[in-house]
Amino acid sequence: MMNWKLSGSTALALIVLCSGAQAQVTPEEVWESWQALATGAGQELTVASAERNGETLEVTGVVLTFKDEQGGSFSANLDTLNFTDQGDGTVKVTMADSYPLTFTFPPGEESAPSSMALTVTQPGLSLIAGGSASETSYDYSAPSVTIKLDEVKDKDGKVGNVTADAVLTEVAGTYKVSAQGAATGLQTDFTAKSAAVNFADKNAETSTDVKVAFSMADLAGRSNGTLLGAEMMANMAAALNAGFTVDSGFTYGAMTFTADVTDTTGPTTFTGAATGGGVTLAMDKTRVNYGSTLTGAAIKMSGAQIPFPEVALNFAESAFNILMPASKSDTPQDFAFLTKLVDFTISDEVWGIFDPAGTLSREPATIILDAKGTGFWKQDIMDPNVKMDGVEAPGELTSLDLTQALVKAAGAEVAATGALTFDNTDLVTFQGMPAPTGTIDVTIKGVNKLIDNLIAIGILPEDQAMGARMMLGMFARPGAGPDELTSTLEFKDKGFFANGQRLQ
CATH class of the missing domain: 2.40.128 (Lipocalin)
Known part of the structure; x- marks a missing residue:
């Protein structure tokens, strides 16, 4: 189709x-x-x-x-x-x-x-x-x-x-x-x-x-x-090797939409707007690159099946981008991955379902994962005749740079950066994953207060909260500010270390 x-x-x-x-x-x-x-x-x-x-x-x-x-x-x-x-x-x-x-x-x-x-x-x-x-x-x-x-x-x-x-x-x-x-x-x-x-x-x-x-x-x-x-x-693999290329982009400004749906349960209405966005696509025999963006989005929903007058969702920016090798190779090629949702908010009525007293922070939430690295395909993934469901992995990962990983919500924040390389000849030490070497630095803020608030509103039981704090104690140490933790996760000598303590 x-x-x-x-x-x-x-x-x-x-x-x-x-x-x-x-x-x-x-x-x-x-x-x-x-x-x-x-x-x-x-x-x-x-x-x-x-x-x-x-x-x-x-x-x-x-x-x-x-x-x-x-x-x-x-x-x-x-x-x-x-x-x-x-x-x-x-x-x-x-x-x-x-x-x-x-x-x-x-x-x-x-x-x-x-x-x-x-x-x-x-x-x-x-x-x-x-x-x-x-x-x-x-x-x-x-x-x-x-x-x-x-x-x-x-x-x-x-x-x-x-x-x-x-x-x-x-x-x-x-x-x-x-x-x-x-x-x-x-x-x-x-x-x-x-x-x-x-x-x-x-x-x-x-x-x-x-x-x-x-x-x-x-x-x-x-x-x-x-x-x-x-x-x-x-056959896309053959076409790429024969010289097929495309490098395209599309942008737009203000966007609006409305949708009215009526069924046996009654009417439901969706409305939305955004300030702009775009899509890019590039492909040749070395790479495939696809990306999309959307800014200033506001979405509202109302209807008989919604337990309050209206649900409103807003975010300042969303983005997705993926770059990967397009063809079979024997040498590492560049790849990249980005996904982000910035300053996401939802109606207070939704928060009120599980937090009616406003115990949790309702500041805008943000999720970002920005990574790049190198690797290569051992098969031509664009060839329709190639089977991708075999036991052997279709490619190898050789390096990974974590440019930014960020999760910020409900008053807490977790951020990480780092870089790893991988030994694809060792698939035993880490149970099927190529053995990594490198360091990841993690900073955690506001997590203890978030745990206390989750206990207060009845979402997190005391025993599970105690287990979470013990786990944090194993991997993290106090940071420079109040309710701040830091951790250096290191892979070396076929082992895994957290703040210098060997855990594997």
Whole structure:
């Protein structure tokens, strides 16, 4: 299913943006290049006629289709494309203000749709292609682009009571396409003033009514990559080794959403907002890097199933990033991992469920894990033919730097930094884990007061609290401030030490 979705997305991008992407000097060369690009992506192109009329090549009856091995298909009826020589080395491409798209989904879950019909509307779209045979620049703009759901059918062919549309405003961008032998280089930039999505689904059989509205402002995207043919892309490991690359990013400004859900238990409402965020993705034969951010988030929930008027969640920032090797190697490669949630708060009503007297500190909570290191894969994890469920680990970890580990909540704080290296020839000393060497420094603040407060509100029994304090006494020693503990955890000489005392 995922492979089909990716292929469908590629097809849609080709339809909307690439009709002139391989433009040369004449309209005929533009059209020939587009045909090559479409068929090279595994799509089938049918045409009723292609005739020259003065400075314009008129292509009629244009239908683009794609079928995958899982039984899914995609079709776009573009009708007529006009390629006009503007006399200055550029070609203007015009197409209908709207055209239909149809998707047929492969067999899947019973609740999954069987087909979907949409209409793309793009009045005032401008597509200008120019450049040379080896490198083509392509500019596009549109006052608005709308994708409207016309019909969706279930597995039995029944039409669902679903409506949906997505609207982009003040869309503009550039493409630069370059020939690189059997590959194609592609650089893109994209902006839109706003994006809005509306969705509604009313199901009489389950007595549910769902309405969702979502909006973004100040959208911007960019990408730089090397593309290969559809046959090569079927095996990502082979594609990466053959030169496939992508380096892309997407950012957005203010975002809002609302969701109203009504079922047999009554109505539930979700609302949310954020000040901005973004996503990045980079991949080549040496690495895979994915990251996302969201700032200034505020989420509220209310409904019949919630025991108080409203639940509010807020946080200043969330982030996730992962970098890892992409291919099999015999030498260590860089990796990194980051996850963070900064200044998270929740409604006092939720705190009141287990702490009605306000004994615990309700200051914003923060969780951060930021680490990097080196390691390598012993197998090509991107190869679909490689089995990852064997007894032997698919890779080796050679070093780990703990840049920051922080947990701050309920008046207590635990922070750690350190660095370790690993001996992968010794999997016995630490029971299957490569033997580490290195040091981790830990600082703990406010933990004794937190334990006292947990006892006071009845969450932590006295005997368990005593065990926790004994454990802290084994691993930690008093720090510089009140209710502060520190610990130096060291791995050396096949042993584990805490503040110089050998524990293993």
